[in-house]
Amino acid sequence: MADPVTFIAKWLEGYLAGLGLSSGWISVIQAALGVVVLGSAVLLVDIFLVWVERKVVARFQDRLGPNRLGPFGLFQPIADVIKLLLKEDITPQGADKFVYNLAPILALATVIILWAVIPLSVTVVGSTINVGALYIVAVGAIGTLGIIMAGWASNNKFALLGAFRMVAQMISYEVPMVIAILIPVILAKSMSLADIVQSQTVWYIVLAPIAAIVFLIGAQAELGRAPFDLSEAESEIVAGFHIEYTGMKFGLFYAGELLHALTFGGLFATFFLGGWRGWGAETYPILGIGYFFIKAMVMYWVIMWIKYSFPRVRIDQMLSFCWKFLTPLILTVLSITAILDKVMTGLPYWIYVLVMLLSNLVILYFVIQAVGRYARKERQKVAEPEKIRVAFPVKSSTSTSQAS
Amino acid sequence: MLNDWLFIGLMLVIAPIFPIAALIIPRILAPKKPNPLKTQTYECGIETVGDTWVQFKAQYYNFALVFLVFDVEIVFLFPWAVAFNQLPLYGVIVGILFIEVLVIGLIYAWRKGILEWS
Numbered sequence: 001m002a003d004p005v006t007f008i009a010k011w012l013e014g015y016l017a018g019l020g021l022s023s024g025w026i027s028v029i030q031a032a033l034g035v036v037v038l039g040s041a042v043l044l045v046d047i048f049l050v051w052v053e054r055k056v057v058a059r060f061q062d063r064l065g066p067n068r069l070g071p072f073g074l075f076q077p078i079a080d081v082i083k084l085l086l087k088e089d090i091t092p093q094g095a096d097k098f099v100y101n102l103a104p105i106l107a108l109a110t111v112i113i114l115w116a117v118i119p120l121s122v123t124v125v126g127s128t129i130n131v132g133a134l135y136i137v138a139v140g141a142i143g144t145l146g147i148i149m150a151g152w153a154s155n156n157k158f159a160l161l162g163a164f165r166m167v168a169q170m171i172s173y174e175v176p177m178v179i180a181i182l183i184p185v186i187l188a189k190s191m192s193l194a195d196i197v198q199s200q201t202v203w204y205i206v207l208a209p210i211a212a213i214v215f216l217i218g219a220q221a222e223l224g225r226a227p228f229d230l231s232e233a234e235s236e237i238v239a240g241f242h243i244e245y246t247g248m249k250f251g252l253f254y255a256g257e258l259l260h261a262l263t264f265g266g267l268f269a270t271f272f273l274g275g276w277r278g279w280g281a282e283t284y285p286i287l288g289i290g291y292f293f294i295k296a297m298v299m300y301w302v303i304m305w306i307k308y309s310f311p312r313v314r315i316d317q318m319l320s321f322c323w324k325f326l327t328p329l330i331l332t333v334l335s336i337t338a339i340l341d342k343v344m345t346g347l348p349y350w351i352y353v354l355v356m357l358l359s360n361l362v363i364l365y366f367v368i369q370a371v372g373r374y375a376r377k378e379r380q381k382v383a384e385p386e387k388i389r390v391a392f393p394v395k396s397s398t399s400t401s402q403a404s
Numbered sequence: 405m406l407n408d409w410l411f412i413g414l415m416l417v418i419a420p421i422f423p424i425a426a427l428i429i430p431r432i433l434a435p436k437k438p439n440p441l442k443t444q445t446y447e448c449g450i451e452t453v454g455d456t457w458v459q460f461k462a463q464y465y466n467f468a469l470v471f472l473v474f475d476v477e478i479v480f481l482f483p484w485a486v487a488f489n490q491l492p493l494y495g496v497i498v499g500i501l502f503i504e505v506l507v508i509g510l511i512y513a514w515r516k517g518i519l520e521w522s
Contacts, residue, residue: 031411035418043422085426088435093443094456105423112419116412127411134482135412155456156445168464171471178478185485243446248430252423316521319467323510323519327474331507335500341488342496 003285005124038126039112042259049258050077052297053304060308080251087247092155095244099153104245104252106146111259113139118266119194121276121288132193133185136267137178140222143260144170147224147231150253151241162240165315166231169221172319173228176326177218183211183337184271197275201349205272207356210333210364212272214326216299219264220306221322223257227310228318265299266292273299325371333363466518470510477506 009030016026051066051074058065066073091097117132119125129135144167151163185191187207188199196204205212221228232240242253269275273295276288313321336359344352445452484491484499491499513519 027407027410028414031407031414032418034411035414039415039419039422085429086434087430088437089430090438090442092445093440094445101427105420105427108423108426109420112422113415116415126415127408129408129412137478152457154445156447157452157456157458158446160456160458160460164460164464168467171475172467175471175474175478178475179481182478182481182485185482186488189486189488191482191486238446238448247434248426252426319521320519323467323470324514327510328507331503335503338488338496338500342491342493 003123005121005285034126035116038115042112042115043255045262046255046259047077047081049262049300050080050255052300053258056301056304057308060305084248084251089247089249090244092244094155096153096155099149100244101249103146103150103153104249104256106142106149107256108252108259110139110142110146111256111263114263115266117193118263118270119197119275120292121285122282123285124289125194128192128194130190130192133181133191133196136193137174137181141174143256146256147241150245154241154244156244158237158239159241159243161237162231162243165237166224166241168315169224169228169230169318172322173218173221173326176214176322176330177222179327179330179334180211180215180218181271183208183334186334186338186341193270193275197270197277200274200277202353203272203274203277207353207360208272208333208337209357209360210367211330211337212268214330214333215268215271216302216306217326219268220303221318223261223264223303225257225261225303225307227306227313229307229312230315230318233312261303262296262300265303266296268299269295329363329367333360336363463521470513470518473506473509477503 012030012033013026016029017023021029054076055065055073066076069075069079091100114136116126117129117135119128147166147170148163151159151161151166154160184196184204187204188196190196190199224231231237232242237243242250245253269292275295276285276292278287278291281288281291337356340355340359344355445456480502481499484495488496
């Protein structure tokens with residue numbers, strides 16, 4: 001009974017074979033059941049995430065959060081769901097109805113589809129396709145499509161502006177984020193997420209800390225969470241792309257956003273924190289699921305921590321941070337990692353780990369120095385603004401201003 | 405191997421059913437009393453002026469072009485990363501040269517002021 005999931009799968013296979021079904025149909029039924037169970041489990045966790053989000057933000061802002069319904073307010077999200085289901089669904093005038101309705105479906109469905117390749121445990125994994133990392137990049141990009149569809153179809157200028165900003169942000173930050181994924185792929189020599197987890201005897205956050213940081217920043221921007229929440233900047237464009245959505249359609253966007261955050265937490269755990277790896281996870285796969293969710297929840301909490309700690313950035317700052325800082329940085333790290341990995345084939349593993357870590361730390365040191373110098377220069381610019389040129393020079397011995 | 409793709413295929417079919425179900429239930433349960441005032445586009449209390457689908461800033465297009473270059477680059481780099489063990493040092497250096505050529509492209513775009521938001 002060390003592995004109940006495989007046990008149930010085997011029992012089901014035997015039971016269906018006993019009914020006289022062919023092996024092809026058995027695998028179809030098994031896969032369909034797996035999909036339904038995985039999807040339902042993920043959505044159940046999603047409902048729980050609403051409670052986590054509200055409770056944690058309350059603590060950050062020195063409030064109590066939901067505490068009326070059930071122990072610690074645990075049943076609050078269920079009441080929320082029932083309320084959302086009973087809300088009137090308003091379609092604005094002139095909206096493109098088909099696209100307007102399709103957008104929230106895409107927003108949630110793409111996130112559920114992402115979970116198909118994430119290994120939850122050594123035996124519990126939806127699909128071990130050998131292009132897992134590419135699959136995640138591809139399916140993640142469909143989420144962008146859902147947002148621009150929502151903004152475009154709403155027939156609202158605020159929504160359209162929010163969608164434009166969101167798309168500019170998502171496509172920009174996709175570049176450093178995907179290259180950050182490429183580094184674990186180089187280290188593991190495989191795109192399959194199961195292989196990437198399997199090869200992490202030392203967590204990749206030790207071998208590639210810069211890639212981990214860049215991935216986290218990219219995830220934050222990809223999610224559209226503060227400090228990158230320009231698409232829903234309340235003081236500028238009210239609510240951004242989902243301004244015209246009410247009732248359950250808004251609920252789907254909200255659920256999709258929360259689940260996306262947990263998915264990125266899970267992906268961070270898979271790529272950099274060793275996924276399901278932990279004490280006894282090889283012999284008791286059920287423990288692996290626990291380890292995976294603990295790591296994913298910790299990363300989810302870090303994403304929330306960043307969200308509630310930083311003010312919003314301007315759009316020009318957001319774009320130049322991506323294109324002038326993150327992209328050159330991660331390309332440098334990728335080149336150095338690739339060369340070091342090739343040069344050090346055959347050396348003992350601990351030397352390999354040490355050199356990788358040291359190279360990353362050296363790069364990090366120079367980057368911090370450069371950023372510090374840039375910040376000092378910017379601060380100086382603010383502290384000593386340019387002398388205002390006046391049309392009529394003031395008669396003063398100290399004045400250096402000239403007539404123009 | 406085929407079973408893995410079967411799972412993905414079923415996922416693509418079954419995953420949208422969850423949100424679609426969540427949209428069908430309110431159709432049955434929720435009230436539906438639209439009136440012209442309620443369905444008006446939100447605009448801080450006043451009526452919207454002009455067409456919604458306005459022309460947008462050309463800067464978005466520039467960033468999309470730069471993104472496209474790097475996205476295609478990444479598609480080429482993934483197979484390179486997977487075949488890393490079979491590559492000689494020469495192959496790795498060629499791959500890095502490919503990255504650096506695109507870095508030169510990025511620097512060119514930077515110098516030309518495409519990355520400025522003005």
